[in-house]
Amino acid sequence: MTAVKTLLIANRGEIARRIIRTARAMGIRTVALYSDADRDLPHPSEADLAVHLPGTSPAQTYLRTDLILDAARRTGADAVHPGYGFLSENADFAQACLDAGLTFVGPSPDAIERMGSKIASKELMRHAGVPVLPSYEVTGLETDSALTEAATGVGFPVLVKASAGGGGRGMRIVREPAQLADAVAGARREAESAFGDGTVFLERYVESSRHVEVQVLGDTHGGVVGLFERECSIQRRHQKIIEEAPSPAVDADLRKRMIDAAVAAAEAISYVGAGTVEFLLEETGGSSGGGAPRGEFFFLEMNTRLQVEHPVTEMVTGLDLVRAQLSVATGTPLSAAVRDAGITGHAVEARVYAEDPAAGWLPSTGTLTRFEFPAIDGVRVDAGYRSGSVVSPHYDPMLAKVIAYGQDRAEATRLLVAALRGARLHGLTTNRDLLVAILTHPEFESGATDTGFLERHEPAGLEQGSRHPDLVAVHACAAALALLAEQRVAAPVARHASLGWSNAPLPPFRQTFTVGGEPVTVSLRFARTGVEVTVADAAGETALDGLTVLNGGPGLVDLEISGLRHLIAVDLRGGRVDTDSALGSLTLVEQPRLPEPGAQVAVGSLVAPMPGSVVRVQVSLGDTVTAGQVLVVLEAMKMEHSITAPADGVVAELSAAEGTQVDTGTVLAVVTDQDGTEGTPQGG
16 A cells, blocks of 8 residues: 555544644645534644535534545545544445545454444454353334343343444433333434434443453554553443543453453454454442452453544553554554553543533533633643634534643642643533542542442532632632623723722622522622622622732732632623632623513423434423423433423423424423422423
8 A cells, every 4th residue: 555645534623633633743634524513613724625514413514425535536635534433433434435445544344344233243252252241132122021021131230332333322221121111212312313323232231340441453464462451430421531541450460361352352353453442340349439350351342443532542652543543554564663562651531521510411512712721741632622612512512632641640640630720611611620520539549430430429519529618709709809890991980990999888799690500699898998708609608808809800800818819810701700710610600680571481491401402202282290200302412311390290381393403591391280380490
């Protein structure tokens, strides 16, 4: 094969930028793709050429083989890199690229097909001597009794999994037979939307386990190496959010056995390129998450592509896996650096998502008004967005990966926490505070984590427990002062007067915000002796004694409280207040003193909590419903979200219709009490 000259990247966001970076360093010309929703993201402007794919949904754009091949033809590309997600594990796409005379930067279509079906791949691994968990394909099983019989044979609890994909999509835990039919139906819809294939299967769910995977790399000459393991046990909705290399649970003997099994799996399908063999490592510690590993591991799946978490392997081995992919794709044997690679130090990666963990992982869409990470030695940021970027509801909500390298695990974790705490993430709700709470939790610090960590530890509690005790009071005070300063700057007269100045006594200035949906009220009284401040929230009232305002904003508030000085950066935009200081970061939402007439929805309304598509309506007008019953299912950012009844009642209004798009705040249904009185408005 000849060297790649022009590489088309059949993907978007941070992975497109990651591939562009290596290709440019190798002197390879790059072509990016972008949908209508991605027009202003960084990746189209960073490539040498960019091709527009009309539309917004994956089915209209990044899943269109015909459009991608046409883009390759129009730009003179001689190779295609699929990234991860979308068509990266689609054998038909790989074959279409080869048929078009393009180099496909990945394994053969045959290898993709054999590992692409998680059902078939498990059978293949069983014959290869790799241990696997009991499973059962449920295609064709439509009745509840047939599904229950299959699940009973596998053994409850079971995991419903999509056969064609990964990333947590099309996956559900089922503990009781009554939950099975809905879980299978929902997994099928989600898998069809994300991967174009709704095939799902059942697999025994191991309650206390670790998710450990091995990076493999193969060439066209039969060479395969295992580039050590990654720990990926911290997951939400079966999707990884923190990964590290090496695993704190794996010793030298277990590492060798897992690598040998992974290499055997790759050799069984003559694997070429970068891939990952994922294992479930069983623990003895039960629900505490603190037990020592038994050393028993089971094959889960093989991802025939580059993984989101590949940077931690790069950092501890010193390799560039994208460069290695491009090299072996052109027929070059594995280099000595790859064959002789070892582990030095430790790396930890955290995925920053636009979502609210405390609200059931509700995705957040809109404009990232500020999106900045501090420059810290040993920290790498792979991001798909920048300040001013719009996050749409059409794709995965991951904003960036932050990866830290240290001489040991403790140092890497400290650097990662510093990078996350120092980030300025404004305009959208993110999971940054949860990531910090996990990374500083005693279980994580000791390395005693498993896949059930976020089931044992409720996200809202983790975030609250790691929050500085003075954060809310100090930042709410700063937000109120900044609002006053902004009003002073905009005043038609006396705009240059000092903050709080008046030629007559005034009552206290009061401003109410919400923090995480809970009210926080600040009372400010400007007196001759200084500023008297009290902050009231659900926990009570706090007086900020000995407060001196050195600078009242609006962009930066400088406060001295009882001899301690606090510099709080304040970003005021449309009623949203993003604040950052050494105490941490906080978002406050300004509450109007006099709400606009008609701004409130009718009591009892169930409203859409985010933009999305109505994929299922499970009730009819007039139905009697019970608290917690699923009424409507929305799909946004490639995941399903259920809108449930807040209390027992009757469906008095129903405006949701399957297949329609809705905006945030759209009333989907109204539930009234049995006697006709209405409940309270709900956001799902």
